[in-house]
Amino acid sequence: xxxxxxxxxxxxxxxxxxxxxxxxxxxxxxxxxxxxxxxxxxxxxxxxxxxxxxxxxxxxxxxxxxxxxxxxxxxxxxxxxxxxxxxxxxxxxxxxxxxxxxxxxxxxxxxxxxxxxxxxxxxxxxxxxxxxxxxxxxxxxxxxxxxxxxxxxxxxxxxxxxxxxxxxxxxxxxxxxxxxxxxxxxxxxxxxxxxxxxxxxxxxxxxxxxxxxxxxxxxxxxxxxxxxxxxxxxxxxxxxxxxxxxxxxxxxxxxxxxxxxxxxxxxxxxxxxxxxxxxxxxxxxxxxxxxxxxxxxxxxxxxxxxxxxxxxxxxxxx
Amino acid sequence: xxxxxxxxxxxxxxxxxxxxxxxxxxxxxxxxxxxxxxxxxxxxxxxxxxxxxxxxxxxxxxxxxxxxxxxxxxxxxxxxxxxxxxxxxxxxxxxxxxxxxxxxxxxxxxxxxxxxxxxxxxxxxxxxxxxxxxxxxxxxxxxxxxxxxxxxxxxxxxxxxxxxxxxxxxxxxxxxxxxxxxxxxxxxxxxxxxxxxxxxxxxxxxxxxxxxxxxxxxxxxxxxxxxxxxxxxxxxxxxxxxxxxxxxxx
Numbered sequence: 132x133x134x135x136x137x138x139x140x141x142x143x144x145x146x147x148x149x150x151x152x153x154x155x156x157x158x159x160x161x162x163x164x165x166x167x168x169x170x171x172x173x174x175x176x177x178x179x180x181x182x183x184x185x186x187x188x189x190x191x192x193x194x195x196x197x198x199x200x201x202x203x204x205x206x207x208x209x210x211x212x213x214x215x216x217x218x219x220x221x222x223x224x225x226x227x228x229x230x231x232x233x234x235x236x237x238x239x240x241x242x243x244x245x246x247x248x249x250x251x252x253x254x255x256x257x258x259x260x261x262x263x264x265x266x267x268x269x270x271x272x273x274x275x276x277x278x279x280x281x282x283x284x285x286x287x288x289x290x291x292x293x294x295x296x297x298x299x300x301x302x303x304x305x306x307x308x309x310x311x312x313x314x315x316x317x318x319x320x321x322x323x324x325x326x327x328x329x330x331x332x333x334x335x336x337x338x339x340x341x342x343x344x345x346x347x348x349x350x351x352x353x354x355x356x357x358x359x360x361x362x363x364x365x366x367x368x369x370x371x372x373x374x375x376x377x378x379x380x381x382x383x384x385x386x387x388x389x390x391x392x393x394x395x396x397x398x399x400x401x402x403x404x405x406x407x408x409x410x411x412x413x414x415x416x417x418x419x420x421x422x423x424x425x426x427x428x429x430x431x432x433x434x435x436x437x438x439x440x441x442x443x444x445x446x447x448x449x
Numbered sequence: 450x451x452x453x454x455x456x457x458x459x460x461x462x463x464x465x466x467x468x469x470x471x472x473x474x475x476x477x478x479x480x481x482x483x484x485x486x487x488x489x490x491x492x493x494x495x496x497x498x499x500x501x502x503x504x505x506x507x508x509x510x511x512x513x514x515x516x517x518x519x520x521x522x523x524x525x526x527x528x529x530x531x532x533x534x535x536x537x538x539x540x541x542x543x544x545x546x547x548x549x550x551x552x553x554x555x556x557x558x559x560x561x562x563x564x565x566x567x568x569x570x571x572x573x574x575x576x577x578x579x580x581x582x583x584x585x586x587x588x589x590x591x592x593x594x595x596x597x598x599x600x601x602x603x604x605x606x607x608x609x610x611x612x613x614x615x616x617x618x619x620x621x622x623x624x625x626x627x628x629x630x631x632x633x634x635x636x637x638x639x640x641x642x643x644x645x646x647x648x649x650x651x652x653x654x655x656x657x658x659x660x661x662x663x664x665x666x667x668x669x670x671x672x673x674x675x676x677x678x679x680x681x682x683x684x685x686x687x688x689x690x691x692x693x694x695x696x697x698x699x
Contacts, residue, residue: 400685
């Protein structure tokens with residue numbers, strides 16, 4: 132036999148060499164993709180986003196936006212007219228005026244952000260149901276190392292005219308083949324990929340700074356409505372602050388609203404690097420195939436290695 | 450001969466007594482001098498209001514902020530993310546009583562002010578149900594965006610979990626320098642490091658080291674520093690601190 136195909140102990144050696152290379156490649160893949168650092172960052176991101184990736188929280192946040200919007204409408208409909216024309220109002224109460232002017236754009240953008248988060252809840256649940264991200268590199272390293280070791284041992288055995296460890300290699304191959312199915316990777320990984328893509332527009336420094344700016348505008352407006360605009364309107368028209376119920380409601384809820392929504396902004400800010408690390412991993416939809424392809428290859432190659440070669444090989448030249 | 454020996458013994462005894470008295474006298478003078486200069490275990494020199502240089506160990510009493518043509522006294526400002534100390538933009542605080550609401554006026558806490566050489570941690574719990582800070586030793590809690598904040602100093606930085614040293618301020622011929630690494634702002638149920646340098650020794654973004662002035666005769670001082678927030682909802686924002694008042698030695 133020539134061309135790298137050898138026979139020893141009734142087995143082909145070249146398939147074992149290929150299996151050995153596959154095993155080493157699988158074991159080294161996490162290092163090549165920097166998975167040892169990136170995967171734990173992904174796990175951190177999932178943990179810190181979990182409180183916001185549920186229907187109740189998103190519903191609460193939408194209700195807060197409605198509440199802010201109602202206060203804005205009350206300002207334009209009742210408070211501002213009581214205190215002069217819009218130009219005078221803007222001059223006297225610049226923060227309240229900025230809030231009134233910018234709210235529609237803020238509301239649209241924040242609602243879009245909540246829609247994006249809401250649309251990815253199932254994907255997030257799927258990804259967070261996978262085994263811990265920190266373990267991911269070891270899902271490559273351990274089977275890869277085992278395959279490489281058993282392929283190497285098989286090579287040694289064939290050199291000594293013994294049979295390769297075909298059964299063990301086939302079992303390892305089947306394990307690789309079944310792992311994505313066990314972890315539902317074929318459905319969860321593409322979903323994770325879509326989520327990563329959808330979040331690309333949210334998880335940037337500029338976007339976080341923009342959203343922080345929204346809170347400055349809203350918070351500045353709320354503060355000036357509470358401390359200056361409403362008292363001035365009460366002075367002007369009589370009555371009391373309760374006569375402006377939407378604004379009063381916003382002021383009552385503001386500490387809670389600020390705390391909850393700023394927690395989400397904080398989670399976004401804290402996970403920019405983690406998101407970038409996850410986004411730098413190979414595309415999520417490919418992950419199941421990183422197991423299936425080597426699994427199939429190992430099974431096939433192990434069976435080929437087991438097959439007896441030509442029972443009447445040519446005599447070796449001397 | 451015997452008489453001569455006895456005389457010499459008496460003279461020697463007399464000299465020993467004289468030296469002992471002199472030594473005791475010097476020791477007493479040294480104690481007196483402690484009010485102006487001493488050497489600490491770390492080898493640095495502590496200074497009182499009467500001294501010229503060294504560490505100022507005591508409380509930097511906080512004069513309340515006051516509105517006017519210019520804001521005077523102690524105050525806090527916050528630079529928005531992406532802004533600069535020189536040009537802002539500064540966050541307007543709708544709850545500020547200053548005409549320019551980018552200034553939040555500070556008032557002294559129950560401890561009178563910022564103490565060096567020891568920590569001034571907050572109470573437990575640190576916040577009420579609405580996220581208002583309850584610590585009141587250094588400054589009185591002050592409303593910012595509808596929620597009260599306060600400052601504390603603790604041996605562990607709440608954000609990083611790193612151990613930090615007590616605040617230290619050093620006077621060098623009327624110019625103050627030092628570190629406020631342990632200073633933390635408590636706000637909205639969260640804690641933000643507001644000292645410089647940061648616990649890892651860095652000065653991120655618009656952070657600026659402690660600087661100030663000190664009048665050794667009167668104890669009057671000014672202290673300024675700025676500290677960019679790293680992480681959390683105010684990531685990238687910079688707290689600008691200006692304290693002034695009178696230093697009181699511990």
